[in-house]
Amino acid sequence: MVKLKSLSVGLLLSLSTSASIASPYVGPVYDTYGAPANDLYVTPVSNSYAAPRSAPRVSQDRGGYAGFGFGSSELTSVDGDERFEDTNIRAHLGYQLNRYFAVEAGVSVLPMDDLLGDVADFTGVDVAVLAKLPITSRMSAYAKVGYWDWDISVPYRSQYYDVYVGDTDMIYGIGVDYQVSSRLTLRLDATRYEIGDTEIDTVNGSLSYSF
Incomplete structure (x- = not known):
């Protein structure tokens, strides 16, 4: 009975180790600046919006x-x-x-x-x-x-x-x-x-x- 329990515990530990290797951590990975660095989060490059340039409008009043x-x-x-x-x-x-x-x-x-x-x-x-x-x-x-x-x-x-x-x-x-x-x-x-x-x-x- 003791050997069976030891075998069961060993099997569970082995399965847990295999699962952790097969399924890596999918949560956010933070870089050295504290911002998420993996694909689960989008880090905006810039908060400013650059509108497309258009040709200058010629005034019809002159x-x-x-x-x-x-x-x-x-x-x-x-x-x-x-x-x-x-x-x-x-x-x-x-x-x-x-x-x-x-x-x-x-x-x-x-x-x-x-x-x-x-x-x-x-x-x-x-x-x-x-x-x-x-x-x-x-x-x-x-x-x-x-x-x-x-x-x-x-x-x-x-x-x-x-x-x-x-x-x-x-x-x-x-x-x-x-x-x-x-x-x-x-x-x-x-x-x-x-x-x-x-x-x-x-x-x-x-x-x-x-x-």
Whole structure:
């Protein structure tokens, strides 16, 4: 009986030793810094997250633009008793400083056939500052003020010289623009061109291209 017990104890010890050899320790193994080093634990390399780099965004609130417009014009006589109506053609070139301000130059041709016949037109070059008020992400209202240099050259067929009249006066107006796409903008404005003691009022629709 004693031999049987000794044999049983020896067998159990042998099985325990075999099991410990066949089944290694699977718990966390700590390195010299006290952090888990085996596969059961994930040690983060860094707590910071590096976002992927993207190309810098180009602001649409700055840059040059150019456009062309067409509309109607009305000239009031000095005494205010007469009004002469005709068309208005204008090309413009500008630069958007930011979302709220732009500078712009334009060339205008304002025919006045009722007043001058078909032999002469008002022509002028203008420079203005535009102050804008965004209404939506695509639409803005604006006011503008500036100067224009205008002239009228009337040839007299019966003589060998022309009659030239010109001066520099103020312009001012209001309008709205609508951004159709990242490049195209529609505009509708009303502008008053002063001519000495009288003025020409215009309503103009135009299309601008940004570059």
